[in-house]
Amino acid sequence: MSQEKKYGMLIEQSRCINCKACMIACQAENNVPLHKHRNWIDESEVRGTYPNLGIDFTPNQCNHCDNPHCERVCPTGATFVNDDGIVLIDYNKCIGCRFCMMACPYDARYVDKERGIVDKCTYCTQRIYQGREPACLETCPGKVRTFGDLNDPKSEISLKIATHRTEVKYPETGTKPRIYYIID
Amino acid sequence: MKYEFGRRSFMKLGSCSVVGAIIGSQFKFASAFAETDIKDLPDNFSGDIRTHCGLCVNKCGMIARVNNGVIRKLDPIADHPKSKGMLCAKGNAGIQTVYDPDRLKYPMIRVGKRGEGKWRRATWDEALTYIADKLTEIKEKHGPEAVLFSSTEGFQEEYFLRLAEAFGSPNTVRHPTLCLASVNNAMFNTFGTVPHFDLKHADYVIFAGSNRLESLLTPDTVDMIEGKASGHYHVVLDPRFTVTASKANLWVPIKPGTDLAFALALIHMMIKENKYDKVFVEKYTHGFDKLAEHVKQYTPEWAAYETGIPVETIYKVGKDFMSSLPRSVFYSGRRGSWTENDTQFRRAIAIVNAISGAWDREGGVAPARKIGLGEMLIFPPDEPEAERIDNVKNEFPLANRRDGVYMTLREHALKEDPYPLKAWMIYKQNPLQSVPNSQKTYEMMKKMELIVSIDIIPNDTAWESDVMLPEATYLERTDPLHSLGGLEPAVALRQKVIEPMYETRPNLEIMKHLASKLDLGEYFDFTIEEWLEAQVEELPIDLDELKRRGFYADDKGKVFGKTLKEGYRFRTKTGKIELFSERYAEKGYDPLPIYKRPKNIPSGSYILLTARCANYTHSSLQNNEWLMAVGMHAMAHVNPIAAEKHGIVQGEIVILRSPYGEVELPVYITDRVHADVICMPHGFGHTSKGLSIAYNKGARGSDLLGSYYDKITGNAAMHEDFVQIIPKRTLHTEDVQGDRRKSRVKSGGITG
Numbered sequence: 042m043s044q045e046k047k048y049g050m051l052i053e054q055s056r057c058i059n060c061k062a063c064m065i066a067c068q069a070e071n072n073v074p075l076h077k078h079r080n081w082i083d084e085s086e087v088r089g090t091y092p093n094l095g096i097d098f099t100p101n102q103c104n105h106c107d108n109p110h111c112e113r114v115c116p117t118g119a120t121f122v123n124d125d126g127i128v129l130i131d132y133n134k135c136i137g138c139r140f141c142m143m144a145c146p147y148d149a150r151y152v153d154k155e156r157g158i159v160d161k162c163t164y165c166t167q168r169i170y171q172g173r174e175p176a177c178l179e180t181c182p183g184k185v186r187t188f189g190d191l192n193d194p195k196s197e198i199s200l201k202i203a204t205h206r207t208e209v210k211y212p213e214t215g216t217k218p219r220i221y222y223i224i225d
Numbered sequence: 226m227k228y229e230f231g232r233r234s235f236m237k238l239g240s241c242s243v244v245g246a247i248i249g250s251q252f253k254f255a256s257a258f259a260e261t262d263i264k265d266l267p268d269n270f271s272g273d274i275r276t277h278c279g280l281c282v283n284k285c286g287m288i289a290r291v292n293n294g295v296i297r298k299l300d301p302i303a304d305h306p307k308s309k310g311m312l313c314a315k316g317n318a319g320i321q322t323v324y325d326p327d328r329l330k331y332p333m334i335r336v337g338k339r340g341e342g343k344w345r346r347a348t349w350d351e352a353l354t355y356i357a358d359k360l361t362e363i364k365e366k367h368g369p370e371a372v373l374f375s376s377t378e379g380f381q382e383e384y385f386l387r388l389a390e391a392f393g394s395p396n397t398v399r400h401p402t403l404c405l406a407s408v409n410n411a412m413f414n415t416f417g418t419v420p421h422f423d424l425k426h427a428d429y430v431i432f433a434g435s436n437r438l439e440s441l442l443t444p445d446t447v448d449m450i451e452g453k454a455s456g457h458y459h460v461v462l463d464p465r466f467t468v469t470a471s472k473a474n475l476w477v478p479i480k481p482g483t484d485l486a487f488a489l490a491l492i493h494m495m496i497k498e499n500k501y502d503k504v505f506v507e508k509y510t511h512g513f514d515k516l517a518e519h520v521k522q523y524t525p526e527w528a529a530y531e532t533g534i535p536v537e538t539i540y541k542v543g544k545d546f547m548s549s550l551p552r553s554v555f556y557s558g559r560r561g562s563w564t565e566n567d568t569q570f571r572r573a574i575a576i577v578n579a580i581s582g583a584w585d586r587e588g589g590v591a592p593a594r595k596i597g598l599g600e601m602l603i604f605p606p607d608e609p610e611a612e613r614i615d616n617v618k619n620e621f622p623l624a625n626r627r628d629g630v631y632m633t634l635r636e637h638a639l640k641e642d643p644y645p646l647k648a649w650m651i652y653k654q655n656p657l658q659s660v661p662n663s664q665k666t667y668e669m670m671k672k673m674e675l676i677v678s679i680d681i682i683p684n685d686t687a688w689e690s691d692v693m694l695p696e697a698t699y700l701e702r703t704d705p706l707h708s709l710g711g712l713e714p715a716v717a718l719r720q721k722v723i724e725p726m727y728e729t730r731p732n733l734e735i736m737k738h739l740a741s742k743l744d745l746g747e748y749f750d751f752t753i754e755e756w757l758e759a760q761v762e763e764l765p766i767d768l769d770e771l772k773r774r775g776f777y778a779d780d781k782g783k784v785f786g787k788t789l790k791e792g793y794r795f796r797t798k799t800g801k802i803e804l805f806s807e808r809y810a811e812k813g814y815d816p817l818p819i820y821k822r823p824k825n826i827p828s829g830s831y832i833l834l835t836a837r838c839a840n841y842t843h844s845s846l847q848n849n850e851w852l853m854a855v856g857m858h859a860m861a862h863v864n865p866i867a868a869e870k871h872g873i874v875q876g877e878i879v880i881l882r883s884p885y886g887e888v889e890l891p892v893y894i895t896d897r898v899h900a901d902v903i904c905m906p907h908g909f910g911h912t913s914k915g916l917s918i919a920y921n922k923g924a925r926g927s928d929l930l931g932s933y934y935d936k937i938t939g940n941a942a943m944h945e946d947f948v949q950i951i952p953k954r955t956l957h958t959e960d961v962q963g964d965r966r967k968s969r970v971k972s973g974g975i976t977g
Contacts, residue, residue, distance in 0.1 A: 056453075058446075060313055062313045180304075182441070182447050
């Protein structure tokens, strides 16, 4: 009996050129309403003094936490953690109350007004269960993201995490996020 | 296809098929009209089709996922040699371009005044008869040369140019003189070819103003990111702190228009310190002694004064560049000219790469390979009798004649020198946005009795035309094969993934139909299927296999060293790489690049720079709502020093005024631009009310730019203009951010 999978993502920000291909790919793939996005790129303020300037671009999306606050606050049990570690929403149970949006420290959720629900990144389950890559990853010119099984020590993502210094966002909130960022 | 064929038009069609008077050929000709050339896709087609993107010049490979006749998703082809498995935001948003409600759906004929926006829907037959009658009338009165055909590159552009030829007009004008004519000319007259850069393997790369991470070019953008991640050193000279600069190891802010001084100083250092490749220079190049003598005057100290770069930085870049040789390159860039001396600047870049020993090696600069295609043998039209109106032959003897020179052509047209232009056929182009000095373009339009725009959306120019003809988009038509040159070449097939929507048609069908109305049908007696069959003949795979794969690439990969073999003759006058250009000397241009100091900036004025953004292709795609939601907003980027001088605060609306016009824009105060410049994004401020999203957002750069051009190629020089900045004392209140989610996309910081 093989061990259960736990999907995670590694983001190499230094490769991100803020071209927003991932945002549009996700929008198309997941029918995300206009002006809403499941992933986005934070652009830092310009730092340093002229001419030694710097700027960072940070891709963001749902962190698929091990201990997700969104799951705990959900009054209907719509949000759940799948066996493979992906945090998903049962759209039939979701009543669109937005408690989860308040609870999420990453601000990763949005309201889909048309469907009356709250939605977010699913790692493109419709693609990954068919052996394809998430849309954001596949389309990226810089191949910023690595996606894979964190429980498999030989997977590309595990090897990269083992060989690079990484960090997660807001670990202090106790969510145990599963998106890792490489620190330069 | 649904062509409205009356009996009369059918008769006319039959009679114009002059090539063979036998009835069989007439029927063949007629049947080519009666249905689409390529097999129709069923309305409820579901499946994956491999094709190529058409939203910019790159032609990235992609897979269209079609479900029940609707395009659901566009995914990149992972192993495509050009796009390397990427598809940018534009490519992904292609779905929105196809399903844009603002699209041109039917042929439209103007009923109100020009630009008033009053149109009536017409049938194809009616619209094309209207155009053909008018063109025939003009041809009879003024000769065929009175009709101007302007177009932008695309897989079906050649049919448009063919119509111009068949019609008998020498006056075609294409986009290169608004684009890369100066780079191409400089490279060609040095190496005899326009080379590509192996950015994936070059250890040290200098980019001068080339913003490859925002002005995406495959495979260079991908190679650059890979190269950088594997530890290569990148230097960016740019008055703006672009994304490319932010990712580089060193950003060197430079005074606009002085890049040539830097390049000359680099050559000076390489020769003075004996770091150039002597064996290579001896064997493969021409005119080194003259070059060495010429650059003696261009010391790093002199360059520091001219460029505003600290002299230590110049020495440091020079030293590092030389120590990484031969895997150091000076990237040539490819966008429109900056100054009137632009070709000479690109020549200096070519010379750096010629003496460095990086030529035709891995990690260097190498000639592109191209996979040969078969050719459809078609009836060649006669040479036009009249001379070109822009007199390229004499005014720009080294420029490409068929491409024409936009800037001077307009001058000739305005002066009717030596003859008037009376009609303007426009394919896939928006001159009001893309040609500097829009006032003159408006004036030129006033001279026209007929303006016809063939496009997919009612862009600014189409809106001012007399007839708009709706073309099918790149996802709705099958195009001729295209051989994509590069270090890893490919043959690209673009095939339709859905049937043309509304009454739109592929350009070939529009041209065929119009040609038949002009009694020129014999020049278009072929179908796209026949064309493809003829092209594919030279390939080792057949058309069906090509349709499955979407592209063809040989397995040779990058091949270097072909031009270094014994006996190879470079396609230049001397058969060698020309450091000293004999052709330039012969035509009276400076055979070695001579620095010309840019004009002094008048006090209180700034150099106007225009910028690109990775989310739009020049002035197109601003009407794509997905892209508009994430892309940059049109703002004037101003350095804090300049802002303080004028008392301007963040977000304030200002007037930018040049001698040619004025526009209003909100201000974004940032360290990311040089204190001498004001930068605005290109492609905003659309005046067409037919574009419900892009209309009246931001401002149009062509309203401010004057008519400057490079002296060798005629390429429009876009950084020769000065603007004044006048605060309006009102704050920018328009809610550019929209809802909360959208606020994550910061508006100002992107420089384009």
